[in-house]
Amino acid sequence: MKPPKNPTLAEVGEQAAINVIIAHAPSSRNGDDAAVLPHAAPNSRMVVTTDMLVENRHFSLDWSTPAEIGRKAITQNFADVEAMGARPIAALLGLSVPSYTRLGFVSDLARGIAQRVGDYGAELVGGDITDGEAIVISVTAIGQLGGSIPALTLDAARPGQILIASGEIGASAAGYALLKRFGRDGVPREFMPLIQSHCATKIPRGRGFVARTAGVTAMTDNSDGLVHDLETMARRSGVTINVDSAGISPSPLMRKAAELLSADPWEWVLSGGEDHTLLATTNCAPPVGFRRIGLVNKQHFHRLVTVDHKTPDYTAGWNSF
Numbered sequence: 001m002k003p004p005k006n007p008t009l010a011e012v013g014e015q016a017a018i019n020v021i022i023a024h025a026p027s028s029r030n031g032d033d034a035a036v037l038p039h040a041a042p043n044s045r046m047v048v049t050t051d052m053l054v055e056n057r058h059f060s061l062d063w064s065t066p067a068e069i070g071r072k073a074i075t076q077n078f079a080d081v082e083a084m085g086a087r088p089i090a091a092l093l094g095l096s097v098p099s100y101t102r103l104g105f106v107s108d109l110a111r112g113i114a115q116r117v118g119d120y121g122a123e124l125v126g127g128d129i130t131d132g133e134a135i136v137i138s139v140t141a142i143g144q145l146g147g148s149i150p151a152l153t154l155d156a157a158r159p160g161q162i163l164i165a166s167g168e169i170g171a172s173a174a175g176y177a178l179l180k181r182f183g184r185d186g187v188p189r190e191f192m193p194l195i196q197s198h199c200a201t202k203i204p205r206g207r208g209f210v211a212r213t214a215g216v217t218a219m220t221d222n223s224d225g226l227v228h229d230l231e232t233m234a235r236r237s238g239v240t241i242n243v244d245s246a247g248i249s250p251s252p253l254m255r256k257a258a259e260l261l262s263a264d265p266w267e268w269v270l271s272g273g274e275d276h277t278l279l280a281t282t283n284c285a286p287p288v289g290f291r292r293i294g295l296v297n298k299q300h301f302h303r304l305v306t307v308d309h310k311t312p313d314y315t316a317g318w319n320s321f
Contacts, residue, residue, distance in 0.1 A: 009106070009131075010099035017129050020107040021093070025114035025124035029090075035125035037090060037142070047086040047143035047151070051077050055135040059199075063184035066105045068200040070112025073139045075201045078120055079221040079276035081143035082203065085152040085212030090125045091117055092140040096132030109137070112200075120205050152212055152219035157237035157281040161217065163294035164286045165247070166207050166278040169226055170265065171197035173272025174254045177261055191257055203276050207289055211280055214287035219280035225273040227305050228317025233279070234304040240297045242306045247293030270307070270314040 009017055022030060029035040051073075053059055059069050078088040093113065097106070106129075117124050145151055175198030178187045187195055203221075211219060218237060220229050226248065234241045250258070250265035258265035281296050303311055 006102045006104040008100050008102055009097060012103055014129060016103060017106045020103060021110040021124075021127075021129075024107065024110035025117060027123040027125050029123065029125040035090070035092075037125070041144070041146055043146070043148055045145045045151075047081050047084050047145050048140065049077055049080040050138060050140040051080070052139075053137045060179075063179045063195075064199045065112075066108035067112030067115070069137065070109040070114075071116040071200045071202070073137050074113055074116035074141075075203060075276060076223065076274075077139045077141035078116075078122075078143075079203055079223070079278075081141050082206075082208030083152065083219050083221045083278060084143065084145065085149070085208045085216070085219065086143035086145040087206070087209055088120045088122045088141055088143045090123050090142040092142075093124060093127035094136075094138035094140070095127065095129045096134075096136040097129070098133060098135070099131050101135070116202075119202075149212055152208065152216055152280065154218060154220055154233050155236040156218040157233055157239050157241070157296050158217065158283075159239055159296055159298045161281040161283050161296040162286070162292050163230075163241055163243065163296060164216075164280050164282060164290040165293045166211075166280075166290045167203060167222075167275060168197065168251065169222060169248050169275055169277050170250055170254055170269035170272050172201060172274040173198075173268035174257050174265065175199065176272075176274075177263060177268065178257055181261055188260075191253065194253060194257060198274065201274060201276050203278070204289060207278055210287050210289065211278065211282075214282070215284040216280045216282045216287065219278055222275045222277040222279055223273055223318070225271040225317025226279075227270050227312050227315045228273070229279060231304045233281075234299075237296075238299050240299050240304055240306070241294055242297060242309055243294040244292075245308050247291060264313075267314045270312050271316045273318050
């Protein structure tokens with residue numbers, strides 16, 4: 001009797017799942033009890049972060065492929081490394097999946113992870129897999145911060161600096177709204193760029209390093225909502241931030257999606273999140289790939305973050321609970 005083409009993990013066991021992950025994302029540092037990374041260059045520091053994706057909370061198999069989920073898991077972690085001005089060099093994967101999960105899911109997930117890790121010239125160097133009630137993906141990202149320039153922390157925004165951004169704002173939330181209304185198969189093809197912005201977000205490699213070397217002082221990524229994330233920066237830095245609406249205006253495609261859904265695209269821009277757009281402050285001109293979107297002020301306004309010097313129409317952001 002031939003074995004099934006796409007067996008469950010219960011049928012093939014843990015080692016088979018590990019084997020397909022390693023097959024897609026091979027690394028000479030993976031396979032022992034722990035990975036041994038090369039010593040950082042002189043005057044360098046390591047940057048470490050971790051984040052999780054939970055089925056039906058952070059992704060849905062109704063509209064995301066396993067490969068897209070894998071790419072998204074790496075992007076959201078590597079974006080945090082980039083936001084510090086560092087270079088991602090390695091990732092660890094923790095995976096909890098029900099035993100009835102097909103081996104093909106793990107294989108495709110690993111393929112997506114390998115694709116995105118490869119985009120950064122990094123490696124998947126190890127991890128763990130276990131049985132669980134739902135799919136939970138945990139990624140630990142490791143980066144390298146070279147030289148003596150300070151890391152780009154949240155508390156280094158100063159009055160008089162300009163606020164800059166690299167990437168679209170609101171596209172992921174627009175894609176999510178379309179998926180909720182139409183499902184993956186029902187979304188008109190012209191909106192596929194927005195769908196990809198949600199299902200497999202991508203940020204340019206090395207943009208954080210460029211910002212740090214160009215004199216940026218504070219930086220974060222738009223993961224929980226623009227106003228929410230900027231409020232965190234403003235609070236930590238003891239400043240207020242005014243955003244110019246012209247610098248964050250919804251794209252024509254987002255406006256067209258909003259018309260179709262009878263929605264306000266500014267809600268996606270101000271509170272959507274998950275674009276992982278880099279948001280930063282600087283005394284200098286915007287570096288390559290960044291644009292000016294606002295100004296940092298002294299902490300004397302009634303709100304930490306304003307848009308065109310007014311209270312934003314939307315201020316909500318992602319809340320894990």
